[in-house]
Amino acid sequence: MFFKISWVFILFASINCQSLQSVSDDELLQFIKEEEKLIVLFSKQNCALCDKFEKTLDSLYEDFQKHLNAATVAAVNSHLARLYSPTKEPAVVFFRHGVPLLYDGEPDENEIYGFLEKNQSPAVKELTDKIFEHMTQAATGATTGDWFVMFYGASCVECQRLHAVWEGVGATLRGRINVARVDANLAGVNTAKRFKVSKLPAFLFFRLGKVYRYDLPKNDIKSFVSFAQDWYKNSKGEAVPLLSSPFDELVDWCVEMIRYSIAFGLQILARYPWIWQIGVVGFGLVAITALIAIIKAGKSKPKSVKKDKQTQSKKSK
Secondary structure (H helix, E strand, O other): OHHHHHHHHHHHHHHHOOOOEEOOHHHHHHHHHHOOEEEEEEEOOOOHHHHHHHHHHHHOHHHHHHHOOOEEEEEEOOOOHHHHOOOOOOEEEEEEOOEEEEEOOOOOHHHHHHHHHHOOOOOOEEEOOOOHHHHHOOOOOOOOOOEEEEEEOOOOHHHHHOHHHHHHHHHHOOOOOEEEEEEOOOOOHHHHHHOOOOOOOEEEEEEOOEEEEOOOOOOOHHHHHHHHHOHHHHOOOEEOOOOOOHHHHHHHHHHHHHHHHHHHHHHHHHHOHHHHHHHHHHHHHHHHHHHHHHHHHHHHHHHHHHHHHHHHHHHHO
16 A cells, blocks of 8 residues: 555656656757747756756746747757857747747746746847838937847858847847847848948947947847946947938949949959050050150141241232
């Protein structure tokens, strides 16, 4: 009888202490693709903090499923961890229709659940050339509030790694500061040129007609949030440039074409040096021909003048 009770107790304890489902990278990618909402714990072995997060998420498993309609899994020693968390494990990432959100906090049940529950939809807005000024009012009074904008590119690896981090920034500042992003190579190429964005990723904070460039060494949620809330005052603010007129855009295009033509011409001359040699010879021949023509013209001019004088003298007689 004692043996049966002990066996039931052990079985009950094992069920209640059951850890999260561990998935491989291939399975995780499939989950991200199929699940509308998915909570992932990126962890590693022999990590005490990872174990704390796993225990916390395991206790919230049913609440996530019931109230958020979200599945919860664990990815141990995953190669995808760095893609969503620059600091790697442990990391809790909340996928909403594939859009990742990095949780930046302690393994506390109330804190984790409250953060994820408030951010079931993406917090970062996607801006383009067509709607940037209308949404931000950056150059016309900033009536829509402050904006913290990330300029990214599809081919920028570091930009992709910061996607979940930037969502975390947007979630933390939600309701206080607008957080957005702009594709500097496609739909936001003109906006990137307007603010002279030459290196990606770039982070610009817009406040009351001025723009502040984020230049801190760390690209983590706490550093971004601190900059937007107060640290921007330590940076040099620049006046927000006005929108370019069609004439300005034409002039810029012409300048770019001239620069491109010069660079292309120099590249061709460097590859085929005989071209400029022929050009020099040709220019020399033209110059010599022109000089000879000038000399001949100079010699023939006095004769014509002399003839004119003789004609006039005859008419006067």
